Amino acid sequence: MSLKTQLWIAVAILMLLSLLVSIGVSTVSARNYLAQQLHLKNVDNAASLALSLTQLPKDDAIVELALAAQFDTGHYRLIRLTNPRGEVMQERTNFVDPEGVPGWFVRLMAFDIEPGVAHITDGWSQFGALTVESQTSYAYESLWEGTRQLALIFAGGVILIGLLGTLLLRRTVRPLDAVVQQAEAIGNRRFITVAEPATREFRRVVVAMNALSGRVRTMLEQEARRLEQFQRDAHVDKISGLLNRDPFLRMLDTTLQADDENAAGLLVLVRINGLADLNVAYGRKAIDGLLADMGAALNAIVGDQSGWGASRLNGSDFALLAPRAMEPQRVASEAQQALRGVLEQHSMDAGITLPCAATIFTHGATVSSLLTRLDAALQAADRQGGSTIRIAHADDADATPVHEQMERWRDILAQAFAEGSFSLATFPVVDLQGRLIHLEAPVRLRWEGETLAAGHFLPWIHRLEMSSELDRQVVDLALGLIGAQGRPVGINLSVDALLDPNFPSWLGRRCAAAPDAARQLWLELPEAMAFRHLDRFAHLCSEAKAFECRIGIEHFGHQVSEIGRLHDIGLDYLKADASFVRSVEKNPANQTLLRTLCTIGHSIGVIVIAEGVRTDEERQALETLGLDGVTGPGVVDYR
Template identity: 30%
Template sequence: MSFKSNILIFISVMLLVLLVGTFGLNMSTTQAFLKKQLQSHSYDTANSLGLSLSAVADNPSSAQTMIDAIFDRGHFAMIKLVNMDGDDIYMRTNPSDQIDVPAWFIGLVDIDIPTSHAVVQKGWMPIGKLQVQAQDGYAYIELWLVFKSLVQWFLFAAAIFLSSAYLAVLFLLRPLNKAQQQAHAIVNKEYILQNPLPATTEFRQLAGAMNGMVTKLQQVFTREAQVAEKLRAMAYQDSVTGLYNRHYFDMTFNSIVDAEQASAKGSVCLLRINGLKELNTQYGYQLGNELVKHIAQKFRQELALNDVIFARLNGIELIAVLPNAEADVLRSKVESLLTYPSSLQQELNLADMPITLTSAIARYEPNESKSSLFSKLDFLIQQAEIAGNEPVQLQQENSHNGFNNKDWQALIDRAIVDQRFKLFKQEAYGIDNSVYDSELLVRMVAEDGKIQSAAYFMPAVEQLNMQSKIDELVLQLVTTHLQKHHSSSHHSINLSKALLIHAELFEQLLPKFQQAQGANLAFEFTEAAIYEHLDTAKAIFNTLRKLGFKVGIDRFGIQVADLQYLKEIQPDYIKLDASFSDQIEVDNSTGSYVNSICEVASNLDIDVFAMSIEKETQLKAFQQSGVTYFQGYYFSTPIPL
């Protein structure tokens, strides 16, 4: 029972005792008064009537008339005249069972009115006795009226008092309720302070202690998030330009070109800064770093497309990986960049500018090796330096590389109509080697019967802005499967970034999500997409939670992001980017960063998944860093759902 209930019960009992005591005292006083009044009335009547009867002692009829007159005008139960031997001469009685008072009340209240006596004389000679007893019905009626008025007052007073007491208790216990809210918020990894502090000394001390604890916990979480971000910056970020470093590029390249990813096809732009050594010699390294920083910012500005990854490979080379981008589309953007050093000469007030820029743009294909890609880039950059009048060199495009065309549109539409999109699943395992859940992957069965991964059709889907259509298709396939098989297994589904960019698309898909209610499903977006559209992601996550689904973040840890945003959206799980699996065994900084991520996630009750596990050594390295769930070919390959 709650403290508030105990207080209200105590107040109610005290009120009941007080009112019952008051009620009983009033009833007792009224009863005694009525009894005494009736007794006095019967005594006075007996004496006065006795004297009157003495005057008409010789006339019995007159005596009877006088007795009748007195009896009829008063409240008497009995008036009786007897001789000195006790024999009745005349008697009038009035039963008390005709009054409008409940029998239970009469039985509860005992009113015993004694009989008054008077002597009737003839001269000095006693000739009879007069007995008078007042009617108790009058007393019962008066007591009943008093009882009803007291009960009404009692109920009214109790209602007013208890309502006031309840409101007073609520007001006084507000600090306790706020402390309870603070405790629940801490469980949910939220940090709220109680302000203003209550006036009551004890509650003020309690609120101050709770505020201190909340502040301390928030500081601990913030410090851990900052440590994780610092480790990420130290391990993967170039200190001069703010771009990713070579280590990061090497780590993530394989995951970018992974055939399972929608980013598996695209273009790469390499920008070489020529003459940097001469500039450093002439003006110093500080100015050289400032110039490289300006060029990097301009590089990012000109190639600001979706999901681009920028990195500094070495002192003079910057690279941009542009998923699903066409090389010829990038040419004009890069050409506008090449004249930038001239404007920097004026901005930095340099006598001369030894810096020139050359660029190479090449395409990459699913599962392409890094050495193959850099061979193409090196060849193209050499061509650019040789052909001074063409500082931007492009890899020659093949006709089959085009995405945005009617052939792709027709191909995807036919696959949808022919129901050639299929779901596969890859299971994830817990630290005890038991199956925890499975990630659902969409595949397309080509017209020749070959199973094609997402890397085959997703670039075209994105170029044609058909992402939400694929989302709807996947939801329909999942719902149909669950209706047929009634599986209790847990499945996770990756949603497209388009639902975050265009919130109305999610609203259009909401009926599909509602159809899947009750199923053990989780929905996830990539970290890059969430961080760019944090408010929309938070709203969508809240909606999905209300429908009973879990929510998560995919490809986590490679985004330049403050990890404190996790506190805002509170995902149920995060899936580390697959690139961590390539480095976790050999790179201490990666292990430290993953460990920091796990500590932050643990404080927020967020599960952490390691992806693309292919070796036992990777598994053990992630386990040592605090990861508890694992997925990859080491455990299972994708199989049809």
């Protein structure tokens, strides 16, 4: 029960008790007053009637007539005349029940009134004693009517006071709403801060919780900066600021094995012919500055795109990885022009050529085949002379114009949506004891008797802007799978789930229709998209967590400097990118990165899962680093 409800109940009880006490006191006071007046009336009437009878002849008929006349003209319950021996000579009675008065009220407020007694004389001798009791039914009726009116007046006053009290209580405890929201947010691992209320007790609580949130945010920012610096030292070339060769090749390998829209794209190589001569002519310090500016130019290209990367493979060869891109000539020309622009800025472009090679890769290709293909194309461009761009094709399909491929895939996907040809595959995500955390469920497409992996068709889904429609189908498929198997299922959403303003409300309606399944639904988005659209991501998290869905970020670890921004999102899990997991048992740098990432994740109450685990050696190494779960080709058994 909420504090506001308890306060209101306490106030209501106090007001009800005040009402009952007030009515009780007023009614008892009125009862006592009426009893006193009835007693005085009994005494006065008895004395007046006795005096009248004393002056009359003591004939029985005359006395009877006098008593009857007095009884009929007054409101009496009893008039009794007794002789000196106590024998009843005359008696008139009229015991009338009060009209419209509940019996319980009569019993509760019963009058105990002394009758009026007076003596009648006949000369010097006593004739008899007269007893008079006034009628009480009118008193009960008057007392009941007064009590009822008083109760109505008091009840109206209580309602009015209650309304005013409610407004005052609402205003007084209004800061409590913010306190409750903050407490609930912290319980959901969202370390938010709120304005300090004026109420002293509330302010002390808010100050303490704001301090907690501030410490968490500061800790995340400090750890993120430290982790970013370590990552740069371990993975980034100190001169150019680009990825070193080994981290870049691991990133390329992970991309080629991805089961999402990043599984197809471009790889570009650019060679700076004459760099050694420039080093001799201008000196190492000047060339280091040149290389730093070149790295900045390439990083500017890849920084605007999710999953892109650039590397200095050796002294004069630069590589650019561009998932989802399908225009090799344009991307290669952009990279070439970026490097040419830096050379011109430094006035070192004379006699320098930039031969370039680009190739399209698809899901399942190997790093060695791509590099072999590009090396041959780059040598051919170099032999041709100048800054030639050569496009290397693996087969005739790669040489098909992009617009023709798009039209073909548009027809395939339109038919697939119409016929419901999409399904979900399932792969286990397990904890360190081999227990199932959830089933990772990438989407599959049934086409012409084959089941296509997501990496084959998701790039085209993305290019044809059908991602939002596919997201909805995947959610429905996942809820159905949960209902059928009763096990938690995790699905990947595209960036359109964030950009489509209608998707969160649509997701809420779907979850409301299947609340039990929604509690076992795990939703995840790529790291780059979550950070790029953080406000929309937070909104989606809020909508999903209202139905107890789990929210996570996949492919995590490339933007560790941004991790401090996650303190108020309410995440449930992070999935470390597979590029950091490749042969982690032999890579101290990635071991340190993953260990620190686990520490940071656990500090905000999220679990950390490793993607792309392939070998038992990787799995054993990850267990020692503190990760909570693993998934990948090497994870097949669970319980």
